[in-house]
Amino acid sequence: MTDLHPRKMDFGFEDSDVPFNWNPDNPAWSSMSNAVSFLAIGFEKMIVKLIMQAKPRITDPEVAAEAVAFMRQEGHHSTAHRQHVNALIRRYPGLQNTLDAVIGEFDLLTERTSIEYRLAYTADLEATFTPVFKLMLDNEATLFRPGDDRVASLFLWHFVEEVEHRSSALIIYNSIVGNEMYRMRMAASIFAHVMKSIRIACQGFNQHVPLSERKVDSMSMFARHRAKQRVLTAFAPYLTKGPMPRAFDGLPIREQLTALSGAVRSQLPGHNPEHENLPVLADRWFTRYDAGYDCTRWYTAEAPEGQGEPVTSGAN
Secondary structure (H helix, E strand, O other), rough: OOOOOOOOOOOOOOOOOOOOOOOOOOOOHHHHHHHHHHHHHHHHHHHHHHHHHHHHHHHHEEEEEEHHHHHHHHHHHHHHHHHHHHHHHHHHHHHHHHHHHHHHHHHHHHHOOHHHHHHHHHHHHHHHHHHHHHHHHHHHHOOOOOOOOHHHHHHHHHHHHHHHHOOOOHHHHHHHHOOOOHHHHHHHHHHHHHHHHHHHHHHHHHHOOOOOOOOOOOOHHHHHHHHHHHHOOOOOHOOOOOHHHOOOOOHHHHHHHHHHHHHHHHHOOOOOOOOHHHOOOHHHHHHHHHOOOOHHHHHOOOOOOOOOOOHOOOOO
């Protein structure tokens, strides 16, 4: 079983304004990661309810302990992302409607679908996280380091803990459902729901955050939208919502393809997340956390007394 350690973190989002474009070097990434914050609140709220409903059906005490630790980590993630999103809402009050809409999508999922489906949903989505987050963590120097340290540290913490509990959702799914073909068959509808929820967030950004502050069309992460906007740019440029770069445009193509192939592979029967190639930054993060570093300020915190290496020396 995975040895999980739920860590409750406070990133101080109430201390000062949190910019929407928190990484000015990559506004498309800023927008995309903000959408992840909105998604995380709804998704992880669903997970907590799901585990509470599923616990009576878990007969193995080790799986039951895994489920509780997994639920606690996800609960802490949801709380921290809500603090981030609340800071954005203070600056752009219309985003409250966007948050409500995203949470509503997951509340409806809880009401209308079976425990088996939601276990498959959680297992399928969580299975993609290690290869996708490895891409992000391996490129922290461009995606995270230039940005607001609070927001960067939030995502670093969340992503390394997702790597830590990479097997949990599948362990729970296999214990209760145990049907790998069902999980694979449900993948199309599951990821359609994920993208629908992200689309709601991005549409809200375009509506409620001025272009002068978001810098890009927040829908630019969707290929179909980019194609439509290219037509508008040619014939009705006044209807466009801004430039359309992709968040990962500056990352090595080979690494992007590796992440994509890993995400696809994660949906196949027999997938075992324990065999995944892990990001180096994850081990470094856990080592520093255990040594007493302030990981809520990954790039700017001072080293603990008696520790020679300051966090500002780099994350790799």
